[in-house]
Amino acid sequence: MNDNNNGYWKANLRLLGILLSIWFTVSFGFGILLVEELNRIPFFGFKLGFWWAQQGAIYVFVALIFIYIHQMQKLDRQYGVSDDEDESSSQEDE
Amino acid sequence: MDAQSLTYIFVALSFGLYIGIAIWSRAGSTNEFYVAGGGVHPIANGMATAADWMSAASFISMAGIIAFLGYDGAVYLMGWTGGYVILALLLAPYLRKFGQFTVPDFIGTRYYSTTARVIAVICLILISFTYVAGQMRGVGIVFSQFLNIPIFWGVIVGMAIVFMYAVLGGMKGITYTQVAQYCVLIFAYLVPAIFISMLITGIPIPQIGLGAEVADGSGLSVLDKLDQTLTELGFAAYTQGGKSTIDVFAITMALMIGTAGLPHVIVRFFTVPKVSDARKSAGYALIFIALLYTTAPAVGAFARLNFVETIHNTQYSDVAGWFKSWENIGLIGWEDKNEDGRIQYHPGAPFEGKPTFGPERRADGSRDVLNPPTASDNEVYVDRDIMVLANPEIAALPDWVIALVAAGSLAAALSTAAGLLLVISTSVSHDLMKKTFAKGLTDRQELFYARLAAVTAIGIAGYLGIDPPGFVAQVVAFAFGLAAASLFPAILLGIFDKRMNREGAIVGMLAGLIFTLTYIAYFKFVSPETNTAENWLFGISPEGIGTVGAVINFALALVISRCTAPAPHHVTALVDNIRIPKGVGEPQNH
Numbered sequence: 001m002n003d004n005n006n007g008y009w010k011a012n013l014r015l016l017g018i019l020l021s022i023w024f025t026v027s028f029g030f031g032i033l034l035v036e037e038l039n040r041i042p043f044f045g046f047k048l049g050f051w052w053a054q055q056g057a058i059y060v061f062v063a064l065i066f067i068y069i070h071q072m073q074k075l076d077r078q079y080g081v082s083d084d085e086d087e088s089s090s091q092e093d094e
Numbered sequence: 095m096d097a098q099s100l101t102y103i104f105v106a107l108s109f110g111l112y113i114g115i116a117i118w119s120r121a122g123s124t125n126e127f128y129v130a131g132g133g134v135h136p137i138a139n140g141m142a143t144a145a146d147w148m149s150a151a152s153f154i155s156m157a158g159i160i161a162f163l164g165y166d167g168a169v170y171l172m173g174w175t176g177g178y179v180i181l182a183l184l185l186a187p188y189l190r191k192f193g194q195f196t197v198p199d200f201i202g203t204r205y206y207s208t209t210a211r212v213i214a215v216i217c218l219i220l221i222s223f224t225y226v227a228g229q230m231r232g233v234g235i236v237f238s239q240f241l242n243i244p245i246f247w248g249v250i251v252g253m254a255i256v257f258m259y260a261v262l263g264g265m266k267g268i269t270y271t272q273v274a275q276y277c278v279l280i281f282a283y284l285v286p287a288i289f290i291s292m293l294i295t296g297i298p299i300p301q302i303g304l305g306a307e308v309a310d311g312s313g314l315s316v317l318d319k320l321d322q323t324l325t326e327l328g329f330a331a332y333t334q335g336g337k338s339t340i341d342v343f344a345i346t347m348a349l350m351i352g353t354a355g356l357p358h359v360i361v362r363f364f365t366v367p368k369v370s371d372a373r374k375s376a377g378y379a380l381i382f383i384a385l386l387y388t389t390a391p392a393v394g395a396f397a398r399l400n401f402v403e404t405i406h407n408t409q410y411s412d413v414a415g416w417f418k419s420w421e422n423i424g425l426i427g428w429e430d431k432n433e434d435g436r437i438q439y440h441p442g443a444p445f446e447g448k449p450t451f452g453p454e455r456r457a458d459g460s461r462d463v464l465n466p467p468t469a470s471d472n473e474v475y476v477d478r479d480i481m482v483l484a485n486p487e488i489a490a491l492p493d494w495v496i497a498l499v500a501a502g503s504l505a506a507a508l509s510t511a512a513g514l515l516l517v518i519s520t521s522v523s524h525d526l527m528k529k530t531f532a533k534g535l536t537d538r539q540e541l542f543y544a545r546l547a548a549v550t551a552i553g554i555a556g557y558l559g560i561d562p563p564g565f566v567a568q569v570v571a572f573a574f575g576l577a578a579a580s581l582f583p584a585i586l587l588g589i590f591d592k593r594m595n596r597e598g599a600i601v602g603m604l605a606g607l608i609f610t611l612t613y614i615a616y617f618k619f620v621s622p623e624t625n626t627a628e629n630w631l632f633g634i635s636p637e638g639i640g641t642v643g644a645v646i647n648f649a650l651a652l653v654i655s656r657c658t659a660p661a662p663h664h665v666t667a668l669v670d671n672i673r674i675p676k677g678v679g680e681p682q683n684h
Contacts, residue, residue: 027176032168032339035165045305054160068373069373
């Protein structure tokens with residue numbers, strides 16, 4: 001793998017690390033491990049831990065994938081590895 | 095017009111639509127049969143993935159399970175959606191770049207081994223049949239309740255429909271049929287949910303209604319009222335779980351990584367033109383799925399509240415019609431233990447096992463349950479699978495809503511069954527025949543074998559539907575455990591660990607699969623009487639054991655790959671290639 005592709009892969013792994021930490025925190029953290037503590041906090045008629053487990057985590061999951069799509073598109077262009085032929089002009093900027 | 099005629103009309107119209115689409119989009123080549131020619135738009139693919147994914151278990155069973163489990167139901171909600179994050183971030187883009195037809199294709203090529211390919215096919219067939227059995231039971235329940243025809247004929251009709259579009263249309267037919275099925279099923283799920291949310295709280299959005307005040311002047315929120323009502327009857331509070339934290343953790347994890355390892359979901363990402371489209375498809379799919387999954391907890395809570403309020407302490411002669419009609423097909427049973435003529439609902443089993451009935455009716459018209467009663471105060475047996483189907487009747491909604499739910503649940507069951515059957519037939523014709531046992535097949539011959547395998551698979555699935563092995567969601571949950579313990583680690587390591595080799599992957603897959611299968615078989619079939627928390631390994635139930643299986647798979651694969659020869663150069667070059675989106679081609683029939 002050349003240096004450019006190595007840099008792309010490292011940046012990709014960094015992004016995955018951040019997103020998966022959030023994924024773990026909202027589901028296994030808020031929804032399961034900390035649920036008893038959070039349940040003491042009322043939240044729009046829900047107990048907060050219960051809300052995370054049955055509603056909140058799912059909304060965050062959707063957001064995470066769209067953040068990922070957006071950030072990866074940026075990375076693809078930055079490293080000139082995009083699969084989109086129309087992006088060829090941005091690859092020449094490198 | 096009564097509910098039954100309306101149901102016939104709705105079901106016939108939706109079936110006509112699916113068959114029409116199948117004829118319009120018939121597949122002409124293996125490429126179209128396997129991956130729809132690789133040219134499906136991400137939004138259409140997202141809808142198809144959502145329909146493929148949301149099965150009878152999601153549509154029929156899940157809200158019912160949540161209604162009875164309360165907080166613990168979150169394992170299904172988080173598990174079946176969180177897995178999509180894993181899939182979108184860790185698998186889908188790379189598998190699309192790899193660009194072949196099937197999951198065993200990836201495993202066989204990445205681990206340069208026919209043995210690895212065959213093991214992957216075996217895992218895939220085990221997982222898919224476990225899953226398909228659950229769908230066919232769903233079809234059977236719907237037909238027998240709503241159309242009043244025997245389960246046998248219901249399943250036959252379902253098989254004929256699936257045959258039409260899976261065998262003729264292949265992936266192309268299935269993809270466009272599933273788009274239509276998604277629209278039918280989500281509409282059928284949301285309409286009754288909105289009605290019931292309006293009735294109970296006055297708020298039309300179920301996700302908000304779940305946290306709102308009950309519109310009965312009590313000033314209590316829905317969840318507080320449920321907690322209060324249930325604890326008065328002796329149940330645990332709705333918002334508190336009954337399972338241990340470690341078990342909830344393990345089940346959620348098994349469902350998440352199982353989702354990501356399910357072959358019929360993964361293959362969906364081979365049908366879009368580009369790597370970036372594979373990422374987008376997973377995102378759209380999760381939006382479409384989240385619409386149903388955030389509604390389900392509201393449906394579950396409302397259903398439980400309505401259920402308790404309509405039956406507890408009600409005279410049998412005054413009880414609503416739905417109670418009697420479900421009693422007639424044996425999914426509700428009532429034993430008047432204190433002989434006061436009223437139905438009492440409390441925790442615990444009312445009698446031993448599933449109800450069996452005597453030929454004679456009791457004086458009040460109720461069915462005579464023959465099972466030996468237990469010591470508990472509870473008098474009612476309810477099959478959890480009926481909650482979503484009975485919900486519109488319990489809430490006394492108009493007949494057309496009931497008909498809509500019937501059409502929606504059939505859409506959910508049939509779309510998933512078709513996706514699974516296609517994966518089975520593809521693996522047999524492509525991975526077993528063409529790549530392993532009959533290497534010189536032409537495209538036409540391969541297509542013939544694919545159709546033959548689909549016909550055989552439909553036959554077996556139909557048999558499983560007529561003679562089902564258990565509860566829809568429970569059976570389906572095991573498929574996830576198997577996928578989590580076998581395919582997921584092999585695929586993930588194949589992408590992210592360049593040092594991973596043939597030996598590590600094969601031992602890992604076999605160990606994970608055999609461990610998980612043995613554990614489930616032991617507690618479910620060999621000695622089901624010992625299936626309690628104190629006998630479980632680390633307190634993890636058979637539903638969650640796939641997590642332990644996956645850990646074993648990962649650990650063995652990593653250790654063994656470090657002690658044996660590394661993967662050859664052309665394989666590590668392939669790994670470098672799939673990590674970069676640039677240069678993606680159409681899926682190839684190598």
